[in-house]
């Protein structure tokens with residue numbers, strides 16, 4: 001069983017994908033981490049994330065980089081969003097994701113283009129979304145909880161900028177697959193969203 005979980009930043013898709021993987025006993029790949037590793041590697045190389053050649057070179061990042069805490073930062077998220085625009089980068093990361101999706105027994109993958117590009121043949125496709133305000137508030141709570149001094153308005157502006165870049169790029173733009181089920185978590189708590197996702201998978205598999 002392949003489960004594709006797509007959606008914009010801070011929608012809860014990662015949490016939902018993790019919970020589905022645990023519930024159904026499947027391996028999970030957060031594909032955003034691959035793009036974050038490329039963004040981070042460009043930075044470490046002193047390259048330009050908007051330059052396709054620099055970004056492509058960074059796709060040969062070492063596996064150990066995937067464990068680096070720096071990948072989780074907002075800065076790296078922004079770099080990831082910039083390198084992910086380049087088709088050459090997306091192609092370079094395709095095989096790794098496809099191989100994970102098609103491993104015997106199945107898998108859960110979360111990202112932006114799992115249901116549309118990486119696994120159009122997925123058994124279940126979820127598109128997890130929420131309003132910019134709801135996502136901004138969640139991210140703000142999470143960041144201030146970690147002791148960071150950030151303004152919610154700045155976070156919302158950053159989320160809106162990242163949405164626009166992800167949705168308007170030419171290659172693999174962020175959008176629900178035609179056969180995806182939309183799960184809007186604006187009014188849903190974490191546990192309710194997870195319960196609903198499990199129910200959808202049970203129904204559709």
Ligand code: C5P
Nearest residue numbers: 009031032033035080081084111112113
């Ligand atoms: O999901 P996450 O915020 O970690 O992703 C970081 C960035 O990587 C996204 O803003 C998006 O531009 C890019 N990405 C992508 N395709 C994926 C996963 C992430 O383009 N499958």
